[in-house]
Amino acid sequence: MILGRSSRFKNAYVWWVSIFLIIILLSFKYPVGQQLQLTIAPLLHAVQAPVRWYQGFSLWFEDSGDLQSSYTTLRESHAKQQALAMEVQALRAENIQLRTFLNIQQIQSYEWRVARVISRGPELKSRRLMVEIQHAQNDDVIVSQEGLVGLVAQTSDSHAVVRTILDASVTVPVTMFESDLAALVRGDGEHLRVDFVPLIKAPQIGDILVTSGAGGVFPAGLPVAKVEKVTAIDGGVFAEVVASPVASWQRDAWLAIVVKLNAPREE
Template identity: 30%
Template sequence: MKPLFNPGPSLNARVILAILMALGLLVADHRQHHLELLRTALSLLTYPLQLAADRPSQLFREARERLASQDRLRDENSELHRENLLLKARLQQFEALEAENARLRELLGSSLDVGERVLIAEIMAVELAPYRQQVLLNKGTNAGVFVGQPVLDANAVMGQVIRVNPFSSVVLLITDSDHALPVEVNRNGLRTIAAGTGPNHDLELLYIPKNADIQVGDLLVTSGMDGRFPPGYPVARVKTVRQDPDNPFTTVLAEPTARLDRSREVLLVWNLNETSRLQALTAEALKPKNMAP
């Protein structure tokens, strides 16, 4: 009986035949490029399969890059936030330095206008008691500060030194209820006493007759009658003039010209005339006296 299926050539013969055909195709493609169209057609057919096979890895890469970008952006945002805070802090320091330089320029300009020997001091503390108007300065006897020394800011008289230590001093402000200062109206030379009112932060002019020539807005300056404050320093401006039937004197209130609640640097003033007199007396006292024969 004949077999239903012809076994055909052997497996080895088939392998050899396939190798020969592959070599033939390689040689033909290398020399004649006859398979270029076939390769292009096959690549078009297999591209969807390649795309589908590469899609999971592509999605994984995109997710990883997105997470990395978010982490990087988060880190950059935190770094920028820290830098922003640092720059804002430095900007505040620059603004404070700029304001301090402006105050110092005002003080130096004021010292040139005053024409006296002056020393710049800084306010270290403020007395917070309601009936005490005092400040603490960072200059003391080591800098030549003495009790009774006048203290000014860039605008006007602030007060006088009442206590001194080697490295600090206490200043009684002109608004303190225990402070009184001889002043005169700059417009007409009317002399009076400006007394502090304590918590009201005003000055009251004492013993003003009812027929006195004084008006709202008049500038009060030191008269120099006390021998402590040199004459001509601004003190305050009149803000209230009131006639009371029960009071034999005119009630006059004045607002200090100095920035008592805002100044940080102040001027300690020496009267040049007084300083020269004291130096002359000291020099005279140190001269050797002629011995009697």
């Protein structure tokens, strides 16, 4: 009895499978089959949904990872391009400064040698600089393309330490063009000061003080300072003058050393 039921079940299963296959084949050939396919399409779509979701999530994570990687690569490339552009801009600025020094009008009896700035003092307005220069000597004059910077204080084979005119140890004899003014400029770390200038000869705000050449250390005619303030001292005989350096060594990458021709040099 049990064997009979099992045999009938197998026969029924075979028939149902056969009918299902026939329906599938007919669905691709005849309109009725196509209608049947349309009828069961929602069921097939629902059955396949988990597979589609899994594939969608997998693709999303893969695409997200690819996008993140591409974004990181793009940011790194952009940062490199920005750094390269800044370097090119700095090189252009240095090149302009260098050409300015090479074409600068020579002062009689002096020669100019270009020096590269490699470090500055920590002050807002540096009182010390280090430059790369061969065979410099103490008290050699350092200038920028705008004017006087200072004096060499220490030297080595290829470097020199420069005291700028803001340093209190540097005193510069100055005058003005078409004037008989004779005065001394000294630094106080932040500004330049000219003490005890006769009031009748005192410069005006905005005037430029230049080296007079007195003492033989500085060549005559180098721009030194621009007058910012003039104050009469009690008694009305003298004036105190406050000025700022003309040279902008805080940002310049190149300076120049001024060497007197035919002057004895230490070996």
